[in-house]
Amino acid sequence: MKTTGLMLGGAALALALSLGTPAFAQDIDFGDDSSTFANDGQCDDPRFEGVGAALILSPVDESRDATDCQTAFDAGDITLIAPADEDADDTAEASITEPLPTSDIDFGDDSGSFANDGECDDPRFGGALASHELADATDCRTAYDAGDVTYAAPTDDVVAATPAGEIDFGDDSGTFANDGECDDPRFGGALTNHERADATDCQTAYDAGDVTYSGDTSVDTPMISSDDIDFGDDSGNWANDGECDDPRFGGGLTSHELADATDCREAYEAGEVTYQSPSDDAATPVGDIDFGDDSGVWANDGECDDPRFGGGLTSHELTDATDCREAYEAGEVTFTEGTTGPTGDPIVIDGIDFGDDTGNWANDGECDDPRFTGAGVGVALDDHLMADATDCSTAYAAGTVTLAEDTDTPSSEFRINFGDDSGATANDGVCDDPRFQGRGGALELLEANVLSDATDCRAAYDAGTVTYNP
Template sequence: MKTTRLMMGGTVLALALALGAPILAQEVDFGDNSSTWADDDQCDDPRFEGPGAALIRSPVDEMRDAADCRAAFEAGEVTLVAVEAPTSPNAEDGGDIDFGDDSGAWANDNECDDPRFGGSLDSHLMADATDCRTAYEAGEVTFEASNEVSGAVQPVDGIDFGDDSGAWANDGECDDPRFGGSLASHEFADATDCRTAYEAGQVTYDAPDDTSAAGDIDFGDDAGTFANDGECDDPRFGGSLTSHEMADATDCRTAYEAGEVTYDAPDDGGSDVSVNDIDFGDDSGTWANDDECDDPRFGGSLDSHLMADASDCRTAYEAGEVTYTPSDESGADVAIGDIDFGDDSGNWANDGECDDPRFGGGLDSHRLADATDCREAFEAGDVTYLGDGTGAVIIDGIDFGDDSGTYSNDAECDDPRFTGSGVGVALDDHLMADATDCSTAYTDGTVTLADESGSGGSNGDFRINFGDDSSASAHDGVCDDPRFQGRGGALELLEANMLADATDCRTAYDAGTVTYNP
């Protein structure tokens, strides 16, 4: 109705202007007040000009600022510009456009994503029909048949530069490997830098060979623990779980077809492995986030940081400072099918915690006896497989010994060579005899190897855990801990004061007035 009214009004006005007859306000169809700038005392309708008209007038406000324009027109502050009978807002009839279908992941969300109408998703070319037809008919978008690539950076010579989503985008250096850049993670993600360099003749374009269609990819099945959770975990598509390779099919197919992930076919690489093919692990290591990669798979020197220094190692790998060598030893790279998880015969099986010491658990009695918990933790990347060996435990060059101590496997490190919150009672007879407890605590960062030089006293072979000052008799100048005897100790030694009078006992021990006799 509005279009018909506009056409009729335009015809009358054009005739009146042609005949030189004065135009009266009642002969002008001023429209309505639906403009954002309506009722601001300036005429924003582009059909009018004069001192009462806004300096900037947009076609979108045509016939949408009635009150302002009528007042200005009647006051003689604006005049009506000669108009032609208007055409449809879009030059091309909607009936001539193939809008496609609604197969896009974001179809029917009331936003037109087809790049032919200014949308930003290449994957929605001819795949957001309802939204785009509605917007087109409402005059909210226009149709450009040639606009088939989205993003801020449009193609040159048929090249899709992608976008600027990379961490190092807009730094003046092209990092996209298709143009000779060194960061696989920046493929299609450093558009501005690479387009600038390409147009300046500083780089050349090497089209990737992998143009796999979804039909050419074996997505596998949905056997993964986290399959069908709406997130693609397969590392071939940038997922972070090696256990989900070919085991998260539905999520990854959906994401791939929506253009949210890309496919990197696995290879047997080494230093040239794509960053998306590497499971960097997490930042659970004691020395994680110190700007140094300690994971031995990247040349680091700490076995305890295997898959436990992710941020440092990813940064170093992407910067080309380290290379990746898959581990040949038992550990995170062992295929799940090669591990005998045992059964659930342990007392603490099926409690949501892996207690098998082969995976870092603290109960030797649960070796091969906590299968379900350990399998789930391994698949989730929460634990790594340490192997079936029963010999000495050696981490970072430290020989933890074995579990021959009376108090081994009690979740407290009793080896007197260690200090920290994870130490229970430092016992001479547990030297190298509490391996599981101490290696677990060391890996968790709750104990460290003590300085073997000692600090006075009669025994410099180990560091004593003095405990804290929680005793009621603390800070009285007398050592009340029953593990110490001598003239600097209390006459009455109570069990309750063990590990609870640290300051007094350390002072007396350093002064040589007590000796340590656990």
């Protein structure tokens, strides 16, 4: 009994060991290395699992990655997946769905841009280009027959991309055609006038899978006839330059509304621009504005000083024409209707009529009216007599200027007596009359030169390099 028990116990142990022992390498048919991914250091055979197995396993690689799988198996990095049937042989292969016969698959045609390049781009076979579904037949059939790819039939909830061969891409008549960017709105482009007018860019982007096709977006509303649009005239600075600048057609210059007729009509009739009716607050056409002339001191300095355009010099109203016209036409300033002359009532303090601000140097923070003297005086200019009211009245109220004592001559008729050129140093380019001070005056001022260097002193005074301080 004891012996029998030992014998039975040994038999049971042997049976248990035989059932629990994993398969040995010599018991497994690893196949060959015909897989595309053979010898890449990972086991691609779907019959194995473990850290040494590839993350993505395909039925087509069964028994076709022998070296990688045997190496990983021997290292203990993978194990053979047990068969589902407990009665199956230890070396039975994992259950694998049989691939569809080639004759049961519609490979489509070779209408894709990248067809016949040796690579299958159809996404049903793992390709990356949605636009090549049913459009890369030869490459995909070859790869499928070779077992390099597998076929996944599209599901019902996936809308297949429209084959490129079924899309009318149009032509390259758009202004921005062939710039490397698809502008057709049917492919997500932003230019409605480029529908069917950017063919090369859009087909390239579609074939590359960079854009998707959403079908025709053409609206049924007909375009307004050019005969029903008032294009204006060609009075704009940039008229007839081949580009439409009228903002009603998408142009960037508000000053060119109704002032770039030829360019805009041609662009509109060519379908390159669209028309939007102007708003009620449209900019005043250039032709309706009186810009004046360039008589201002700061005219032609590249900055518009006319206060009607936001300039800071009231003295330059209607006297900075070129600068203001250029700025207005460039859309850098806006026009506000204003008066065409001095505004406001005359400023009178302590019985002194300060006049207005029509002087070129008015509102510069210094009193230039020659009737005044003191620290607040800038350059006493004859032409600023009663024409620098704000500066002089402000300085007078602050006590930095006073009305110069004069003869019985009324203040409104104040003039400087420059004298004559009888001085020994007259006409030497420097003002020697000691009544004048400044960088245009002599370093040594002598009483003998009073009223005897008229030409030099008048020139320096007019140039603003000396001031008159009697």
